[in-house]
Amino acid sequence: MRLTSGKYGGRVIKTASGPGYRPATSKVRQAVFSMLESRGIEWDGLRVADMFAGSGSLAIEALSRGAEFSLFVEKNGRAAALIKTNLKELGVSASEYKVLATDLFKVLLRPPEKTFDLIFIDPPYGYDLLPKALDSALKKGWLADGGFVLAEVEAQAEPPHSELIDELTLLSDKLYGQTRILLWRK
Numbered sequence: 001m002r003l004t005s006g007k008y009g010g011r012v013i014k015t016a017s018g019p020g021y022r023p024a025t026s027k028v029r030q031a032v033f034s035m036l037e038s039r040g041i042e043w044d045g046l047r048v049a050d051m052f053a054g055s056g057s058l059a060i061e062a063l064s065r066g067a068e069f070s071l072f073v074e075k076n077g078r079a080a081a082l083i084k085t086n087l088k089e090l091g092v093s094a095s096e097y098k099v100l101a102t103d104l105f106k107v108l109l110r111p112p113e114k115t116f117d118l119i120f121i122d123p124p125y126g127y128d129l130l131p132k133a134l135d136s137a138l139k140k141g142w143l144a145d146g147g148f149v150l151a152e153v154e155a156q157a158e159p160p161h162s163e164l165i166d167e168l169t170l171l172s173d174k175l176y177g178q179t180r181i182l183l184w185r186k
Contacts, residue, residue, distance in 0.1 A: 001057055004030055006043075006064030013086040015055040016079040028176050029061060032150060035172055035183055041118065041148060043067050049116040049142065051104050051123075051133055056083035058120045058150075063092055071116070072099045073107050108136035115144035122152040131160035138164040143186050151182040 001015050004026055043066035050059035050072045059070035060083075074080040080101035087097055100107060119137060123129035130151050137143060149168065155178050159170065168184035175181075 001055065002026060003057075003061055003064050005033065006061070006066065008060070008064035008090050011090060013055065013057065013060060013090070014082055015057070016076065016082055028152070028179055028181070029057060031174070031176060032058065032152075032181060033061060033065070035174070035181070036118070036148065036150065039148070039171055039183070039185070046117045047071075047114060047144075049073070049112075049119045049137075051119060051121045051137070052129070053083060053099075053120075054079060054122060056086065056099075058122065059097075060086065060090070060092075062118065063096060067118075068096065070097045071112075072097065073104045074099070074101060075103050077101045104133060105136065108133070108140055108142070111140045112142050115147065116142055117144050117147045119143055119147070119149045120152070121149065125154040128157070130157065131162065131165075134160055135162055135164050138167065145186055147186050149182075149184045149186075153180050153182070154178060155180045 001013050003009055003011050046067040048059050048062045048067045048070040053072040053074040056072045063070050072083050080099050084099050121133050130153050155175050159182055168186055170184050172183040
């Protein structure tokens with residue numbers, strides 16, 4: 001998979017394959033980053049969390065564009081190791097990222113050391129994990145005031161509803177083939 005922009009733009013990262021893995025296509029990634037930038041996101045100094053990271057392509061793209069730090073949470077040990085390999089091959093400084101090879105919901109049991117300005121939530125399709133992940137992240141204070149949450153789910157998934165999610169403003173709800181992109185701001 002080729003990174004689309006920034007200091008690593010044009011470079012290729014390896015992606016995991018197998019059931020449940022569907023790395024964001026370059027068309028979807030370009031749409032995601034265009035959507036964020038049109039809403040005024042500035043990459044310099046940004047802290048990003050990539051939940052259900054998979055290949056890590058979204059947070060790696062954010063680092064390429066100037067994000068200060070990215071946290072990758074990926075349960076599959078092989079996929080998490082591949083994220084680390086890609087980051088090392090790109091020459092990303094170890095101070096700019098952390099990769100956790102563990103279950104996201106264990107991580108979300110406690111608040112983060114520092115909040116995140118942008119959270120990507122890209123759960124495996126068919127398990128309806130977005131509501132639980134979003135509620136848990138909000139309940140434990142993972143999202144900074146003014147921060148963004150971008151979710152990538154299957155096209156037929158409905159936007160989640162809860163009292164916690166009511167503190168977010170839905171900015172965009174777009175379909176790209178079999179993918180639905182939801183963008184909120186706190």
